[in-house]
Amino acid sequence: MAVSVRLPTVLRPHAAGKTVVEADAGSVGDIIAGLVARFPGMSGHLLNESGELQRFVNIYVDDDDIRYLDKAATAVADGAELTILPAVAGGA
Amino acid sequence: MTRVDSVLDLIGNTPVVDISVLSPNPDARIFIKLEGGNPGGSVxxxxxxxxxxxxxxxxxxxxxxxxxxxxxxxxxxxxxxxxxxxxxxxxxxxxxxxxxxxxxxxxxxxxxxxxxxxxxxxxxxxxxxxxxxxxxxxxxxLYQYGNEANPQAHYDATGPELLRDVPEITHFVTGLGTSGTLLGVGTYLRDHKPDVKIYAVEPPAGEKVEGLRSLDDGFIPPVFVKWGGADLLDGKRIVRPRESVEWTRRLASDCGIFAGVSTGSAVAGAIKVAERLPAGEHATIAVISPDGGWKYISTGIYTGEIEAAAAIAETVNTW
Missing domain, CATH: 3.40.50.1100 (Rossmann fold)
Known part of the structure; x- marks a missing residue:
């Protein structure tokens, strides 16, 4: 069993149109690095020039925002789901 | 006071209801502040x-x-x-x-x-x-996303009302839209009862926004940054449409509360907090219900198959 990575619409063209791709368990940082290695087109979307996550990228592990967990060091176990979402304006 | 000079005098001072019957944890009580009774129908x-x-x-x-x-x-x-x-x-x-x-x-x-x-x-x-x-x-x-009168209104009134009515509060859960409720109530609680844990829930809105060309088009409300939202929060979660609809329906069936779908999301967040409490820890969780369900009846999400209702909630802006 691996980790499921759910991609937002804007990243799918870089993964042959897939909504979900699989990755090995590890830290969020490892998984993102692995994604960028497999799908180089995602790099500029996900990471800034210093290799840190872009400001408008939100990452959730089993629906919890990693900014309030251990950030890039947050562990993602086999069977877990990692969701990448753009920050957008909320309704009101 | 039930006689007022203007309908505007009826804004605020909303009631709080005990909905602990929904709690999965006997050590966790849950209270909901119902904003649907405001004259325009929402917080x-x-x-x-x-x-x-x-x-x-x-x-x-x-x-x-x-x-x-x-x-x-x-x-x-x-x-x-x-x-x-x-x-x-x-x-x-x-x-x-x-x-x-x-x-x-x-x-x-x-x-x-x-x-x-x-x-x-x-x-x-x-x-x-x-x-x-x-x-x-x-x-x-007026630009609610950048207008400090937005969080300030909640700091000045919603927060004090909540602490007055639920003085034993240990956890606060609210939805994230402009972030005004979170910032105003959350900051008030931090200033007056610093041990309260503060959580936000949000819909997976970014999945629906197909018009987004790049993640650089993302948006963080300026008030969230100005009021230090990231430092205020102890946790943030997405709640998916199906779960929001389920808890919106449970509120109606088990508590008689007819609320909008974003209320279901907030309750789902409170349930998660209750489930994750360390064994033996007692908690009093308060959530905000932004509005009642009246404005969403035509969507059909309150009745019928849950799968169909969740699919509707995916496409209609119910937040």
């Missing part, structure tokens, strides 16, 4: 009144000057109601996938409604409103 009446009164005080708004605001519904309705009474014409910029009820309410109060493509989400409405503000400097652009 947004509070910020609408605060933003208009601040603009009037600051000399930026006077009778006859047009108000401009992007809103998926509730803020627009609150603003239109007050604008009507104060003599301000008003233009609301709204995604076209909001419910018909919301558009009718806006028109009833005399608002001009400008629609933006639903697949651009609230981002599209914000962008269009900013463009209209540039084209019409003679209009007053």
């Amino acid at each position: 947004k009446d509070r910020i609408a009144k605060a933003m208009i009164e601040k603009a009037e005080r600051d000399g930026e708004l006077w009778p006859g000057r047009r108000i401009l605001e992007p809103s998926s519904g509730n803020t627009g309705i609150g603003l239109a109601l007050i604008a009507r009474l104060r003599g301000h014409p008003i233009t609301i910029v709204m995604p076209d996938n909001t419910t018909n009820e919301r558009r009718q309410l806006l028109e009833m109060y005399g608002a001009d409604v400008v629609l933006t493509p639903g697949n651009e989400g609230s981002n599209g409405a914000v962008r269009k409103a900013q463009q209209l503000a540039d084209e019409h400097p003679e209009w007053a652009f």
Whole structure:
């Protein structure tokens, strides 16, 4: 069993149109690095020039925002789901 | 007090109801503050009144000057109601996938409604409103996402009311839209009861926004940054449409509370907090219900198969 990575619409063209791709368990940082290695087109979307996550990228592990967990060091176990979402304006 | 001079005097002082019957943990009580009883039907009446009164005080708004605001519904309705009474014409910029009820309410109060493509989400409405503000400097652009009267209204009233009615509060859970409720109530609680844990929930809105060209088009409300939202939060979670609909229905069936879908999301967040409490720890969790369910009846999400209802909640802007 691996980790499921759910991609937002804007990243799918870089993964042959897939909504979900699989990755090995590890830290969020490892998984993102692995994604960028497999799908180089995602790099500029996900990471800034210093290799840190872009400001408008939100990452959730089993629906919890990693900014309030251990950030890039947050562990993602086999069977877990990692969701990448753009920050957008909320309704009101 | 049940006799007032103006309907605007009825904004705020909303009731709190014990919904612990929904709690999965006998050590966790859950209370809900029902904002649907405000005159315009939502928590947004509070910020609408605060933003208009601040603009009037600051000399930026006077009778006859047009108000401009992007809103998926509730803020627009609150603003239109007050604008009507104060003599301000008003233009609301709204995604076209909001419910018909919301558009009718806006028109009833005399608002001009400008629609933006639903697949651009609230981002599209914000962008269009900013463009209209540039084209019409003679209009007053209140801009709830950047207006400090938004969180301030909650710091001044919603927070104190909540602590008055639930003094034993240990956890606060609220939805994240403009982030005004979170910032205002959360900061008030931090200042007056620092041990309270503060959590936010949000819909997976970014999945719906197909109009987004790049993640650089992302949006973080300026008030969230100004008020230090990231430092305030102990956790943030997405709640998916199916779970939101399920808890909205449970509120109705088990507690008799008829609420909007974003209330179901907030309750789902509270349930998660209750489930994760360390064994033996007692908690009193308070959540905000932003509005009642009336404006969402036409979506059909309250009855019928849950899968179909969840699919509807995916496509209609119910936040």
